[in-house]
Amino acid sequence: MTRYLIGRLGRTILVVLGLVTVTFFLSRSVSDPVQLMLPLSATPEDHARLRTELGLDEPLPAQFVTYLGDLAQGDMGVSIWQGTPTLPLVLERLPASLKLAAASVALAILVGLPIGVLGGMRPGSWMDKASTISSSLSLAVPDFWLGILLIYLFSVQLPWLPTSGYGGINFMVLPVIALSLRPGGRLARVAREAVKNEMSKPYVVAAEAKGLRATRLMMRHVIKNILVVVVTVVGYDFLFVFTGYAIGVETVFDWPGVGRLAVQATLNQDLTLISTIVIVTGVLIAVVNMLLDLLAATIDRRISL
C-alpha cells in the first residue's frame, strides 16, 4: 500500500509538471502578449521595451526556467485584463465553483446511484426500464438549456427561487439541479451495469446459498464490489462538472465561479489568466483523481498490488 501511495503521488507530480510545461509552451506559441497589452498606436520601440521588461527577448528555455521559479513562489503572472496578479483572482473564485461542483456531484450520487442499483438488481423489470429511460433522458438534455428552463419555471413563472446570482442556499438549488443531471444519469447507467454484472457472479449465488437475504446481500456484498467503479466515475464526473459543464451553467446563472471567470478571460484575450485557470484546475483534478484512486485502493486492495 505504501508503495502504491508513493507511486501514485509520483505520478501526480509528473502530471502536474507535464501540465505546466505544455501550458507554458502552448501559450507562448499561440500569441504574443506584447501585442495584446499595448494599444494599437504603440510604436515598435514601445514593443521592444515592454518585451525586454517582461523578459520575452530571452530564449524560450530560459524563460521557462524563470517561469518555473516564479511558479514555485506562487507568482503566476499579472492579468492583462484586470492588471492584478492572476492567482488570487482564480483562488477567490475557487470556493464558489467547488461548492457548486461538490453539491452537484453529491446530488448525482444521491439520486443516480440508487436508481442505477435498483435497475441493475432486476434487469428487464419495470424498475429497470424506468431507471434506463430516466438516465438516458438526463444524458440527452443539455444542462445550460435545462438551466434556462428551470429559471423560467421556478423563478419567472413560480417566483420561488432567485433567477441567478450568488448568496444563500436558495441561489444554489437551480444550478445544482442543472449540473447534477448528466453526472447523475451517467452514474445511474454505470451503477446499473455494474450491479447487473456483479449479480451474475458466483459469489452472489454463493452468498445467497449461505442463507443471506436479498437486502443484506445487496448491502453487504454487491454494493461494496461496485464501489470501485462508482468512485472512478464520480471522479471523472467531478472533473467534468468542474471544467466543462460549469462554464455553461455558471454563465446562465451568473455564478461567480472559475467557469465564468474562464469565459470572461477568454473574451478579454487574457492569456495569463487562462493559463492560471488551466493550471489551478489541472492541479485540482490531478489531486482529486489521486485521492479517488487511493480511496479505490483501500476498498479493493488488489488495486495496490
Next chain:
Amino acid sequence: MTIPQQQPVLSVKNLETLFPGRRGRVLKAVDGVSFDIFPGERVAIVGESGSGKTMTALSVMGLVPRPGTISHGSVEIDGRNVVGLPSRAMSRIRGREMSIVFQDPLGALNPLRTIGSQIRETLLLHHDLDSQQADARVLELLDQVGMADSELRVRQYPHQLSGGMNQRAMIASALAGEPKLLLADEPTTALDATTAAGVLELLRDLSEQRNMAVLLITHDLGVVAGFADRVLIMYAGNIVEQGTLDEVFYASQHPYTRGLLSSVPGYRGRTRLQGIPGNVPELGKIPTGCPFHPRCTLSQEREACSSTKPEFRSLSPDSRHFTACHFAEEIVEEPEAEETDQAQQGLAESEDSLLLRVNGLSKVFDVGSTISVRRRQRIKAVDGVSFEIRRGETVALVGESGSGKTTTARMVLGLIQPTSGDVEFRGERVAALDKDGLRLLRGRVQVVFQNSDGALDPRMRIADVVSEPLLAQRVKSKAERRSRAADLLDQVGLKPADLEKYPTQFSGGQKQRISIARALSPEPDLIVCDEPVTALDASVQAQILNLLNDIKQDRAISYLLIAHDLSVVRHMSDRVLVMYLGKIVEESPAATFFEQPHHPYSLALVSASHTPDPESERARDRIILSGTLPSLADPPPGCSFHTRCWKAQEICRTDEPPLEPAGPDRRVACHFPEAAHEFAGQSIGAL
C-alpha cells in the same frame, strides 16, 4: 452396502425445472428427476454438459437463476417440501439444513472481504454467538477443513490464497451452519490434481465425521469411483440410471452409462476408447422418446425408443438399481464389449530418427515496467529444459498450472523467443533460420489448442480455415487447396458439405476436429496438442483421442501433448516429462512411469489422479501434498520441490539435484529417487 432404513435427508420427487426459450418454447433443464439421499450417504450425480446436473442442485437449493422456475415436483428436506417456500423461510433453510460448494472457489468468495469475515457471516446467520465465540468458531472451522496457519488466513483476502485454500474456506463456510446435507458442484474441477485429491479426501472425512450427506455433482467418473456410495447418471435432464457405485460401474444397465464408461481412458485397461457417437443434445433439441436413442447402439431404430420415454424401473423387484431403458434386459445379458486389443502405438520402426531436440531452454519474463506502480519481477517460467522427440512418438508434458508446460510448447512452436537455449528441428537450429526457413518450419510444426472456439476465426468458412496453412506454405492453386481441405475433413470424420459452413455451426467436438484438420493440412511432422480434450465432454473426448491416435498411426506423426489429466496422458503417450516450477524433474517411458514414478512429485501426481474403477480406487492410498506451489518469482533454493516433499533432507534445501539417468530411458532430478520408488511399491495400487 446396506440400505439405510431411515428418513432421507433429501427427497426429490418428479422435479421439473423450466427455462423460457426463444419463440415461446420451453426448455426443460431438469425433466422429472426423483431421488433420495440418506443421512451420511455420499451420492454422486454424473453427467456431461447440459445434462441438468447443476440445475438439479440449484433447484434443490432454491437458487434456480431467473427466469427459470421449478414447474413441478417437490424437494423435501427432512420430510418437508421446500419448493415454493417464501424467500424468507428459504433463506433460513439454506446454509443451515443444506449448503453448497461451487466449482470456482475464487469466484464464489467475495473478493473484497476477508476469508474470516465471510465464514463469520455464515456463522452469525445461523447461530446466536457473541463476537468472541464467533471468532473462535471461525478458527475451529478452518482447522477442521485442514487450513494451515488459520490465524493468518482469517485476515486474508481470497486473492491472497491459492485455489485449494479458497475451496477449503468455502467448505468451512458451508459447514458453519452445521448442515445435514452438503451439495458439492464440481468442487475439484478448477483445482490442480494434487490439490483436488486433498479437497476430495476432506469432503469424505467430513461426511464420515459428521454423518453429513454429500451430493457430489461431477462429470468425472474417476472422482466418483473414489468417493460415492451411490451414483445417479443424468442425461438430457433425466436420471437414466441409479445404483450403488459397484452396480453402476461393474454391472451397468443403461447403454449411456456403458458408453460413458468406455469413453474414459483407464477404464479396465482398455487400449482403444469406445466413445459414444454423436454429440450431447442441446437444451431445446432433446429427442423425443428416450432422449438417448439417436446415439444409442442398442436402440437399432426400434420404434419404442423414439416414441415412448422409458420408465425408470428396476429389473428385479427387490433391487434398488434403477434404469430408464426399454431394453435394459438385453444389456444385462450382453457381455462387456470385447477388448479390441490393437497393437500398442509402435515406435520401433522409427526409434532412432530424431525429430526435435530441445537444449537448455529457458524463458524469463519481466513482469511490471518502469512506468507502472507495480513491483518489477523476473519470472523464470521455464528453466533449462532439455528433451527430445523422435519420429512417430507422443511425448507428454505433465505438471500443475504454472509449471511452464505451455511456455515450453510455445517456444517449440517458435511463437516466443527463448531467453536462452535452443530448439533444433530435424537437425536445424530454429534460432538460426531466416524468414523463409521459419515459414517452412511452421508448416512442419502445428498446434491444436484447448479452446477450439477461440482458435477458429468465426468469420471464416471451414474451407478457408482448413486451407489457410496451405496458403502460408505457398500452395497457389485454389482448386488444389480446396480438394486438400475436402480430403482433410474426410479424414477427421466431417463431411465435404461442411466446407461451406462457419465454425459456430459446429459442436465443440466437431470444432476440435476442424482444428485437427487445419493442423494436418501442411502435413506436419509434429503437432503440439495443448490440452486437446479438456474442454470436451467425456463421450466426445474419446472420439478425439481415437482420432489423434489413428492419425499418428497412419502418418507417423509426433505429438507433444500437454494434458493435466493423467489418464489421458497414459492412454496417449510413449514418454512422459514431468515439470515442476519450470524444470523437468522426471523423464520416463509411459509404460513404466505410472507403475513406478521415481520423483516424489511424480508419485504425488500419479497418486492424485483418479481412475473410473471403484476397486482400484478403494485399494489406493493417496499422497496428499502439503503446502502450496511456491511463486515462480521466488523459487525455493536447492531442489524446488523440497518445500512440499516428505522426503526432504538438509541437502535438498541447499543443493539442486541434476536431472540424471536412473534406469533405462529414465532421468530423474532427485537426491533420493530410490526412496520414492520404494514408497511407491508399498502404497499405491495400479492406476
